[in-house]
Amino acid sequence: xxxxxxxxxxxxxxxxxxxxxxxxxxxxxxxxxxxxxxxxxxxxxxxxxxxxxxxxxxxxxxxxxxxxxxxxxxxxxxxxxxxxxxxxxxxxxxxxxxxxxxxxxxxxxxxxx
Amino acid sequence: xxxxxxxxxxxxxxxxxxxxxxxxxxxxxxxxxxxxxxxxxxxxxxxxxxxxxxxxxxxxxxxxxxxxxxxxxxxxxxxxxxxxxxxxxxxxxxxxxxxxxxxxxxxxxx
Numbered sequence: 001x002x003x004x005x006x007x008x009x010x011x012x013x014x015x016x017x018x019x020x021x022x023x024x025x026x027x028x029x030x031x032x033x034x035x036x037x038x039x040x041x042x043x044x045x046x047x048x049x050x051x052x053x054x055x056x057x058x059x060x061x062x063x064x065x066x067x068x069x070x071x072x073x074x075x076x077x078x079x080x081x082x083x084x085x086x087x088x089x090x091x092x093x094x095x096x097x098x099x100x101x102x103x104x105x106x107x108x109x110x111x112x113x
Numbered sequence: 114x115x116x117x118x119x120x121x122x123x124x125x126x127x128x129x130x131x132x133x134x135x136x137x138x139x140x141x142x143x144x145x146x147x148x149x150x151x152x153x154x155x156x157x158x159x160x161x162x163x164x165x166x167x168x169x170x171x172x173x174x175x176x177x178x179x180x181x182x183x184x185x186x187x188x189x190x191x192x193x194x195x196x197x198x199x200x201x202x203x204x205x206x207x208x209x210x211x212x213x214x215x216x217x218x219x220x221x222x223x
Binding site: 004031033035040041042043044045048050056058059090092094096100101102103104105106107 | 147213215
């Protein structure tokens with residue numbers, strides 16, 4: 001079974017802290033994605049990566065950065081967390097070549113206080 | 114990447130077919146139509162995808178119009194466990210992005 005694992009299910013951080021959300025996939029997928037999900041707003045794409053060290057902005061990249069140093073790991077970074085970044089964060093991965101489905105992690109519920 | 118439009122909510126009686134529509138009028142020729150669903154507090158799960166032919170698997174059927182500007186996901190015999198948010202999205206060709214809208218909240222009633 002394909003597995004996408006997010007490092008934490010729940011996280012509480014203070015305003016101004018630097019926050020790392022980690023995502024690891026075990027299927028050698030080229031594409032990886034970070035989303036945030038808020039009530040009434042659906043799933044919104046923050047950043048995605050189509051290869052190691054490659055990244056592209058999604059629809060709402062402001063306040064976030066990403067890192068992809070190894071193929072299996074895609075990190076989302078909040079340089080200085082703010083309360084409006086309190087949200088559910090979801091990671092996904094997908095094989096590039098065959099246009100098959102994306103696999104999602106279980107999500108990290110981040111609360112910034 | 115094609116934008117998708119879905120109704121915000123739908124109801125269905127248990128045991129009946131649920132037909133969920135999606136409009137993707139700006140889809141390009143090499144983009145696939147994908148459907149996912151998200152049950153509360155879980156990550157989204159893939160259901161089905163297609164390019165231009167109708168598709169069926171053990172979970173659902175996908176009907177794509179001939180002009181490919183819209184599609185319908187059919188759950189043939191909805192159960193209470195099918196209550197979820199259903200997302201339609203388009204991706205493929207040179208479009209690596211995978212974006213979702215707000216989806217449709219399907220409520221299956223007993």
